[in-house]
Every structure is written in structure tokens, then in C-alpha cells.
Amino acid sequence: MVAKDYPFYLSAKRANLALEAQTVTSPARETEEPSNKRVKPLSRVTSLASLIPPVRATPLKRFSQTLQRSISFRSESRPDLLSPRPWARNVPPANTKRRDSKLWSETFDVCVNHMLTSQEIKRQEAIFELSQGEEDLIEDLKLAKKAYHDPMLKLSIMTEQELNQIFGTLDSLIPLHEDLLRRLQEVRKPDGSTDHVGHILVGWLPCLNSYDSYCSNQVAAKALLDHKKQDHRVQDFLQRCLESPFSRKLDLWNFLDIPRSRLVKYPLLLREILRHTPNDHPDQQHLEEAINIIQGIVAEINIKTGESECQYYKERLIYLEEGQRDSLIDNSRAVCCHGELKNNRGVKLHVFLFEEVLVITRAVTHNEHLCYQLYRQPIPVRDLVLEDLQDGEVRLGGSLRGAFSNNERIKNFFRVSFKNGSQSQTHSLQANDSFNKQQWLNCIRQAKEKAVCAGKAGGLEAQFLVSPNGRRVPQGEAALEQMEQSDCESDCSMDTSELSADCERMEQTNSGESKKQIETNV
Numbered sequence: 001m002v003a004k005d006y007p008f009y010l011s012a013k014r015a016n017l018a019l020e021a022q023t024v025t026s027p028a029r030e031t032e033e034p035s036n037k038r039v040k041p042l043s044r045v046t047s048l049a050s051l052i053p054p055v056r057a058t059p060l061k062r063f064s065q066t067l068q069r070s071i072s073f074r075s076e077s078r079p080d081l082l083s084p085r086p087w088a089r090n091v092p093p094a095n096t097k098r099r100d101s102k103l104w105s106e107t108f109d110v111c112v113n114h115m116l117t118s119q120e121i122k123r124q125e126a127i128f129e130l131s132q133g134e135e136d137l138i139e140d141l142k143l144a145k146k147a148y149h150d151p152m153l154k155l156s157i158m159t160e161q162e163l164n165q166i167f168g169t170l171d172s173l174i175p176l177h178e179d180l181l182r183r184l185q186e187v188r189k190p191d192g193s194t195d196h197v198g199h200i201l202v203g204w205l206p207c208l209n210s211y212d213s214y215c216s217n218q219v220a221a222k223a224l225l226d227h228k229k230q231d232h233r234v235q236d237f238l239q240r241c242l243e244s245p246f247s248r249k250l251d252l253w254n255f256l257d258i259p260r261s262r263l264v265k266y267p268l269l270l271r272e273i274l275r276h277t278p279n280d281h282p283d284q285q286h287l288e289e290a291i292n293i294i295q296g297i298v299a300e301i302n303i304k305t306g307e308s309e310c311q312y313y314k315e316r317l318i319y320l321e322e323g324q325r326d327s328l329i330d331n332s333r334a335v336c337c338h339g340e341l342k343n344n345r346g347v348k349l350h351v352f353l354f355e356e357v358l359v360i361t362r363a364v365t366h367n368e369h370l371c372y373q374l375y376r377q378p379i380p381v382r383d384l385v386l387e388d389l390q391d392g393e394v395r396l397g398g399s400l401r402g403a404f405s406n407n408e409r410i411k412n413f414f415r416v417s418f419k420n421g422s423q424s425q426t427h428s429l430q431a432n433d434s435f436n437k438q439q440w441l442n443c444i445r446q447a448k449e450k451a452v453c454a455g456k457a458g459g460l461e462a463q464f465l466v467s468p469n470g471r472r473v474p475q476g477e478a479a480l481e482q483m484e485q486s487d488c489e490s491d492c493s494m495d496t497s498e499l500s501a502d503c504e505r506m507e508q509t510n511s512g513e514s515k516k517q518i519e520t521n522v
Contacts, residue, residue: 198286
């Protein structure tokens, strides 16, 4: 090809490429003048996409309707990242800072084949997991204060009083765990192995009693945090932190709940160390003692946390009339479960199952705080009748509404009823899914069994009384013994002054009669 003809060749090639592109992109032209160029058919992609079943978007609010047991905290704090907010920023996703899990055998250079057995390696891994968990906990607690508490206080996003209510005694937990970490690092050998940890745990675990105030405050802290999220400044700040790499996609409440989750994990960690500890090891006895200590602490904190949660919700009950007040509510010390349910008319209700009474309420806002207004008279659990309803058995309220309702609206129902003389109640309640429904059924049945057993025990105690000599005897015999005892006491406790007065009157009477007899004889 001649050099001068080369530009003309390039221009002709560009024209051909443009013509081929126009042929591919123009569907009308493609039918008239088909191109010989192989093009990936788009119908293949469309047909493949049609084979994928559509994903049903589940509203995030359903997660907040899950049951909350009094001894556990179901986290509802994950924000709805998909729902747009007017104040949200459209920023590209940041690289999440992930925390890599570390193993003892990978951290330290250990000659496994010559020094340690497989059981001892597993024991060292368990001890290292305990120590590494303390480091991670301390890091998260400091991060919660540095990245959330201090900036919100400095920027006046929240008041100091509100932050103290939300964060509680978080600051006091940091030096507590730093002390355990320091003790564990002191007994670690240069090669990374640790011989004894039982004596350290026995001496340190009683310090966890300070978790009492922190865990008891979590219910009120969670409610205040949810309320403050309605402020767009608070929500925007939390959203910025959530999008930052340091958060690891964890919300503020996830950081605040880390101490509680760490507390309930200690028994599992100690059992794992004990499982790989030989029976003749000096740590065996100390580890068993440490497990008993932490189990007692966790059980006590669970009880106090349940009492705090129960008191929190009792204070937020609103009674429309004095007749709705019930001593069973006032005497309750724990909430078995509570959550949002719907009746057959679609009305959202918030139901509380206390120890001996079921309370049906409606969530209302009172003085900018979430409260619960009683919907019906409280139902004693002992007299409650529970029915598990099959899907489709309940008809929704209103003929038109029931006729046009789909199958999802008539699933996961159960019925509670109560009748006492002229008073009677019947409620058909719908859970948000089958798991939630089963949780409610189990909780109500367990509460009913406890109430019935407590009633029987109370009846037996009423039939037997403690006699004065300390024996448990039937009520009739005890009454007879008390009567005999009272008679004896009344006979033996006669007043001596009254006895002497009676003697004087008898002497005077006898002397007067003798004088009269003498006069008669004369």
C-alpha cells in the first residue's frame, strides 16, 4: 500500500466501524440489513434474570417486633441503611476496618512437635482467646468514648445529662478490664505459654459485680437513645460514624452492648480452658471455683437487670381508670416477654407478659416519651386460656377487608381469653412470623405453669400452720393447740394483786358471818 493512500485507508476503516456500530444499536436497521458481526444477544441476559426469583424486601421494623426476654437484650439498634433520609449524605462506601481473629499458635513461634501436646495447645489457645478478648473489649470501650461520647458532648449534639444516661458507668469498666489484661500478661512466659490462670480469675472475677449498675441502666439508655435518634443532628452524626471505617459497620448501641455480651461469655471461656486442663493440673480446682463465681455473678445481675426492666415499663403504664390497676402488676418483679402484636382488626398492640398477669396496651407518646396505655383490663395468667390457632382460622375484621385480604394477613394468630363472672375478654393476636408466635406461646405456657404451681403451693401452705412448738400441723389441730396454749397461759398468768384482793374479801365475809352467828346465839 502506498504511504499516501494510508490516511484514506484509516478513514474508510473508521466509517466501516461506525456503520457496524449503528447496525448493532439500531434494531430496525438490524432486521433489514443483518450484520455479520457476532453480537452477544441481550435476550439471554433477560431470560437468565427472569429465572431468578424476586427477593422480597422485608421491612426492618419487623426486627424491632421480636420478643425481648428480661434476661437478655435483643438488639434493635441496627439502622435501616436502605431507607433514604433527607439529611443523609450520598457518599461512596468506605473501606470497613475489620478485626482479624488471632490464634496463639500463629502469634508465637512455637515448636509444636517437640514441646507441647495437642491438649496443651488447645489449652493455650483458650487462654490466649481470653486475653485477646480483653484487648478487643478495652479497645472498643475506649473507641465508644472517643468517637461517640466526647464529640457529641463537644458539638452539643446531646447534653451531658443525656450522655451520662446513655453511656452509664462505661468509663469505670475500662480500668477494670485493663487490670485483668495486665495480670494475664504478667504470667505469660517469653515463649507465649501460660501455666496458671485460675488463681488470677478467682481473685479478679468478684470485681464484675460493678456490672450491676451498668446492665441495670441499659433499658433506660436504649429507650433514650432511640428517642434521640429522631433528632436529625443525632441521626446524621451516628450515620457518619457508621459509614466510617473505624465502626466496622457497628452502630453505637452495638458498642454499648459489648460489655454485657462479654459478661455472659466468661462462663463459656472458662469452661473451654477447664475442658483442656488435665485433672492433675493445679489450675483444675481454681478454674472450677472461678466458674462458680462467674455463674453466681451473672445470675445475680440477670435478676437485677430484669427487675430494673420491669420497673421501667411499670412506670410507663398509663391507666385510663383506677379500676385497671392491679396488684399483680405492682408486685411483678420481672417481664417474661413483651413486644408488638396485632389484633384481628389490624390494630397494633404492645403486649406485656409479667410474672402473673398479661397486660395489653397501645403505644402512645406522652410528654415526648414513649408510654403504654392500657387497652383492656389486665388478665391474670392463672385464669388465662391460651389457644394456638391454625393459619386461616381467624377472619379479619370487616367483611370487605377479609374478602380482599391475602394469606399473609391471616397467619401466625393465637388467642387469649379470660372469663370471671360477668367480666370476659377474648383477643386474637397476630405475631409477625411463626418464630415470634412460638416464642409467645412458650412464654405464656411457662408463666401459666408457674402461676398454677405457685397457687397450689400457696393452698398447701394455707392448710398447714406452724404450731407453737415448731411443728407443721393441719390447720384444725394447730387451732386446738393454740386454744389449749392460750388457756394455760391465761390460767398461769393470773394477777397476784387480784388474788390477794379476793382473799381479803373472803376473810371479811367470813368474819362478818361469824359475828352474825354469835349474835343470833345470844
